[in-house]
Amino acid sequence: MAVSKGDTEDEPREPHNLIELIETIEAIETPSGKLRFDAVLEAIGRRSFGPLLLLAGLVTLAPVISGIPGVPSLMGMFTFLVCAQLLVGRRTFWLPAWLRNRQLSSDKVHKGLGWMRKPSRMIDRLVYHRISFMTGDFAIRVIAVTCFVLSIAMPPMELVPLTVNIAGVALTLFGLAIMARDGLLSIIAFIITGISLFTMLYNLL
Numbered sequence: 001m002a003v004s005k006g007d008t009e010d011e012p013r014e015p016h017n018l019i020e021l022i023e024t025i026e027a028i029e030t031p032s033g034k035l036r037f038d039a040v041l042e043a044i045g046r047r048s049f050g051p052l053l054l055l056a057g058l059v060t061l062a063p064v065i066s067g068i069p070g071v072p073s074l075m076g077m078f079t080f081l082v083c084a085q086l087l088v089g090r091r092t093f094w095l096p097a098w099l100r101n102r103q104l105s106s107d108k109v110h111k112g113l114g115w116m117r118k119p120s121r122m123i124d125r126l127v128y129h130r131i132s133f134m135t136g137d138f139a140i141r142v143i144a145v146t147c148f149v150l151s152i153a154m155p156p157m158e159l160v161p162l163t164v165n166i167a168g169v170a171l172t173l174f175g176l177a178i179m180a181r182d183g184l185l186s187i188i189a190f191i192i193t194g195i196s197l198f199t200m201l202y203n204l205l
Helices: 016-025 037-044 047-059 069-086 104-128 137-157 161-178 183-204
Strands: 032-037 102-107
Touching: 016 037, 016 047, 016 104, 032 104, 037 047, 047 069, 047 104, 047 137, 047 161, 069 137, 069 161, 102 104, 102 161, 137 161, 137 183, 161 183
Parallel strands: none
Antiparallel strands: 032 102
C-alpha cells in the first residue's frame, strides 16, 4: 500500500516485480561480506506493504537462505510487525533496532537470489492487473490479517520440513498481488496459506 503524502525525492524507487526486487537487493554494497537487513529496507523503502511482504516471502522461500536457523522466525517477526502496523493505520513501517541490525552472509543471500532469478522472470511474465477487488483497500486489510496469522505460525513451521517454504510462497504471491493489482495471485495465495497452516497443524498435533 504505497503512500504519497510526505514523500521526498530521496524516497527509494519501489520495485514493481520480482526481478526488480532481486536486482535492488543485489545492488546493495556489502564491503564487510555481511548484508544488514536495514540496508535492504532502505533500498526498497519502508512505506509500501507489497514490496515488504514480497521481501519476507523471497527470504523465506529461498532454501539457501531459509535453511539458516532462525531466519524463518525472523521473517515471521518482520511480517508480524508490518501487518500489525498496517492494521492500526501506520503509514511508515517501524521496526526495532535489533531486527534492523540483523545480518546475513552476502554470499548466501546472492546465491539464494541467483537461484530464484529464472523462476522469477517466468512468474513476472504471468502477472498483470485482474480481479482488482481482490487487491482493493478492504482486500489488503484481509491479506494483512491472513499474513499476521501466518507470521505467528512461522516459528513452529521450522519444525516441519518444507512448510515454512510453502508459507514463503504465500507471502511472495501476496506481495506480488498487491504490487501488480493481480487478484488471481491473491486468491492463489489464500489457498496456499490454508495448505501451509493445515500441513503444520497436521504434523504437530
